[in-house]
Amino acid sequence: MTSVKSIAPISCLNYKQYKLSYFFESFSKYEFELGKKRNKANKYYNSLVMYFKKDILYIEDDLGVCPKCHSKSVFSDGYNDRLLYFYDEGAVNAKVKRYTCDNCGYNFITDLNGVVEPGCNYTRVFKEKVLEFVALFLGLVRKIAYKVKKDTGIDISHTTVENWILETENENKDIIKNYSGYYEFDIEHTKIKGEWNYRYTLFDSLHNISVADEVYPEEKKDLIKYFLDVNTRNQKKISITSDLDDKYKSIIEKLDFKHQWCLVHARKNINKTIKENIKENNIEKYEIKKIKDYKYKIFDLFESTSYKKARNDFNDLLKEFEDYPEIIRQILLKQIMPYFETYFLFLKDPKVPKTTNKIENYFQKTLPKHIKRIMKIPKGVMTRIWQRKKIWDTRNLKTT
Numbered sequence: 001m002t003s004v005k006s007i008a009p010i011s012c013l014n015y016k017q018y019k020l021s022y023f024f025e026s027f028s029k030y031e032f033e034l035g036k037k038r039n040k041a042n043k044y045y046n047s048l049v050m051y052f053k054k055d056i057l058y059i060e061d062d063l064g065v066c067p068k069c070h071s072k073s074v075f076s077d078g079y080n081d082r083l084l085y086f087y088d089e090g091a092v093n094a095k096v097k098r099y100t101c102d103n104c105g106y107n108f109i110t111d112l113n114g115v116v117e118p119g120c121n122y123t124r125v126f127k128e129k130v131l132e133f134v135a136l137f138l139g140l141v142r143k144i145a146y147k148v149k150k151d152t153g154i155d156i157s158h159t160t161v162e163n164w165i166l167e168t169e170n171e172n173k174d175i176i177k178n179y180s181g182y183y184e185f186d187i188e189h190t191k192i193k194g195e196w197n198y199r200y201t202l203f204d205s206l207h208n209i210s211v212a213d214e215v216y217p218e219e220k221k222d223l224i225k226y227f228l229d230v231n232t233r234n235q236k237k238i239s240i241t242s243d244l245d246d247k248y249k250s251i252i253e254k255l256d257f258k259h260q261w262c263l264v265h266a267r268k269n270i271n272k273t274i275k276e277n278i279k280e281n282n283i284e285k286y287e288i289k290k291i292k293d294y295k296y297k298i299f300d301l302f303e304s305t306s307y308k309k310a311r312n313d314f315n316d317l318l319k320e321f322e323d324y325p326e327i328i329r330q331i332l333l334k335q336i337m338p339y340f341e342t343y344f345l346f347l348k349d350p351k352v353p354k355t356t357n358k359i360e361n362y363f364q365k366t367l368p369k370h371i372k373r374i375m376k377i378p379k380g381v382m383t384r385i386w387q388r389k390k391i392w393d394t395r396n397l398k399t400t
């Protein structure tokens, strides 16, 4: 076997100051972000140079400009030691370059603000990564801490994770600019630390994403109106589908939306009215059967395929009115007749959702009940919801 003399890649052995970002993706992200910032205002930012020498991370400022007098005449003045946690690189001992200004004598250290918050060991990318897990693990801090330990070898306390969740700005960012105008609205009651809280949600039914999602300490008319008004400003206003809570109707119509009642709730509501009536009046069996037969005739209306047909069928129902059980008469006259359009708007415009099913599904996915039980503070709840919302939005957005 002949031995082949391979030439050492000498160019690699030559001294060259590599930037860490050449090797590590998470570092190149800094450069990218810093570059963007520089374009905006700060001319000093993009000057960070990071490189490893014997397992020590050196961080220095390429430009070396005095932050006091802006003189470029500065000389290097040793290093400060700093322990930094990166997600991909783990715990890293860093040496951060110090400078002294020739002009004014000011001592300063390489500005790491883009990399890490002052007084913190966890870098910004590390925190970002952990906050991504909040969404994945539904905010279960123990699971998050376990995953971080497995990935990085770094022990992170549950309290730290919890604090990061709490200090995260809740950005309920919109991923689309123009909503369809067809909405579902609902308020979900959530008990947080023994206190009832109310989660208001507005959902774009065509795009299948939430428009707004807030937790308030109370459920009242002014707040509902404000919530709907603010979150649909400069947007198309066509319809809102809601349950039969009697607060909603006047607000929705005042804001110039057409109103559709959720037919699942409508059925439930009719069932409830009938059940209570049967109980209160001790109604006989044969009469109960009669009531139920008529009830199904009403429910059949909800399955109509055109507004005109629903109208005609309803008018037919009113014809032999005198023979009907009293409760059926009441339902027809008091519940349906005055609000006919609120039950059947979806037949006039097929884009109007006839139920609030989508929003209920969204509630479930973004804050499942077993998670809800362990929530302690509204802020923490919302951060979790919003982290989930981000995932939901990207997965479910329909653009057609």
Ligand SMILES: [Zn+2]
Pocket (backbone or CB within 6 Å): 066, 067, 068, 069, 070, 071, 101, 102, 103, 104, 105, 106
């Ligand atoms: Zn200076």
